[in-house]
Amino acid sequence: MPRFFRSTRFRVAVTAFVASAVALGAVAVWFVLQAEGRLRNAAAQLADAHADAIVQLLNTGAAPGDLSLLVRDSIYEVVDRGGAGVSVASCPVLRGASLTVYDADVTLRPFEFDRADRRSVGCAPELRGVDDDLALHVVHATSGDSRYQVYAGVQLDPEGQAAVDSVRAVLTFGVPAVALLIGVIAWLAVRRSLRPVEAIRGEVAEIGAHDLGRRVPAPRSGDEIARLAGTMNDMLARLDEAVTRQSRFTSDASHELRTPLASLRTQLEVLLAHPDRLDWRHACENALLDVTRLQDLVADLVLLGKLDHAGPDRLEPVPLSEVAEAVAAGRAEVEVRGTPVVRGHRSRLERLLRNLVDNARRHAVSRVVVEVSAVDGWAVLAVTDDGPGVPEADRRRVFDRFVRLDDARARDDGGSGLGLAIVADIARAHGGTAEVEAGSRFVVRLPELKTS
Structure with a gap:
């Protein structure tokens, strides 16, 4: 099928033409039938009056042959039922024609009646x-x-019948013409309406993976197409952000993986080059530390990938107090106020708290406190240390991936910069939030599960 016939413009135009033709045709037929019905009703009422007058004369004993003298200005035919249905009187005198029908239309041609006969003189x-x-x-x-x-x-009103015939002729040709005009107007209107859509399509077709900063043109009409353009631009913004974030994530991950790999390779090359000068046991211990670091980094990357593409699975009611006791036992003080329960993934919630506690212990001077409470329908999990805290300017970006503050980078036991990013992603996957309050207080809020 040609592309033109599959276009929205053509389909809408055809639909408008067919629908308007059917609707206008139905109205036209109804109008003509109503007009013809009124003409026939008027003729039927007058014919009933004539028939009743003739019946009254017959009922008073008048002979059918006398009706030509008694009845004036009427067209009729009288049939004797006792005489095998023979016509005994008619006006005008009929020639091979008959009026013997029941409430129907009859057409008399000029040659079917005799106007010269004296019995036809008094007819209509x-x-x-x-x-x-x-x-x-x-x-x-x-x-x-x-x-x-x-x-x-009774003759149908000639003027009325002529008017009905004229209306019928006009409607016969006018309805298709009007329907065609409506179809053309619909085609033009749809073409004009879809012009911004074509502009959007053309712009999207030219946008490549490395050109996501472009935006589609948004009309100022405020209609559905304008909202579509806004949605497309929002989607492009999200794609641009996602691609930028993925590119940055890949670059940072490559950098983080390169360091332990380079260290491991250097140690192995030196060990192979000078097997007699190095302590094999010490070299293997250092290599094992690098392998462990790589393993932890890869595990964090895999977890972040899972959190990016799926929500928490195997959801179950999880008491946060149990999570806090299991993770913080012997590593931090635990303060429980209330017994908040959330619906989530227990192992990932434990990972969330473990990352917070590990982060607090790296920066604490002497004390780490884990608090569990319920506030206004939220289960609140807070981890506080007595360290220097996070500067206010860094409190938002500290949850970004591979972000490590300068003091953390200077520490030998600093993390990879993924711990707090995992915290934020796990909280988000559970419908919650993670933020820094008062410098060294990290707070996670999760929707509380109401238990009856």
Whole structure:
């Protein structure tokens, strides 16, 4: 199928054309039928009056042959039911035609009745000088003795019928024309409406993985397309941020992995080059330390990757007091106020607290305190040390990956810069937050699980 016929413009235009044609056609048919119905109702009422007048004459004993003298300005036919349905009187005199129908339309042609016959003289005025077909609406009635069937006809209003015919002709050609016009208007309107979408599509098609700083044009209409453009720009901003963060993360990870690998390789090269001058045991211990550091770093990277792509699994109710007692026993003081319970991953919550405690112990002078409490529907886990604390300017970025403050870098037992990033990601995966308060107080807030 050609591309044009699969376009939204074409489909909307065709739908508008078909829908408007059906709707307008239904209205047009209803209007014409109503107009014709009114014409026939008017003719039927008058024909009923004529039939009733003839029936009354027959009921009073008048003979059918006398009706031409007694009834004026009427078109009728009387049939004798006792005479095998023979027509015994008619006005005008019919030639091979008949009015014997029940509440229906009959068309009399000029050659089907005799205007010259004296019995046709008193018929309806519309028969005089008529040269065209005569459209009648015929009704029937029965005489009181049920011997005669009377059929009376009245001509449909010629002017009204002409008006109905004119309306029918206009609607027959006008409805498709109007429907086509509506389809064209719909096509033009959709084309104009989709012009910003085409601009958005063209811009997105040109944006590559290394050009995520570009943005799609946003129309000022404030409609759905404007909101689509805003959503696309938000998505591009998130992609740009994610790609930038991933690139920075990859660069930092490469740097962090390069250092222990280089140290390990250097030690092994020196050991192989001078096997008699070095202490093999001491060299292997140093190499094992580098391997352990690499193993811990890779494990942290794997965990961060899992947290980036999935939420916590195997969720279960976890009492934070039990987590605090299990992790901080012998390493920090524990203060429990209340018994908050959260829904989460126990091992990852333990990892969160362990990272906080390890970070506090690296910077503490003599004391580390773990506090567990419940505040306003949140389970609060706080770790405080008596160290120098985090400068206010660094309290937000300290949770970024591979961020280590200068004093931490100077310590021999400094971490890789992933511990607090893991804390923030685990808290976020559990629907919570992590932040630094008052310098050396790290606070994690998690939604509290209400237990009945």
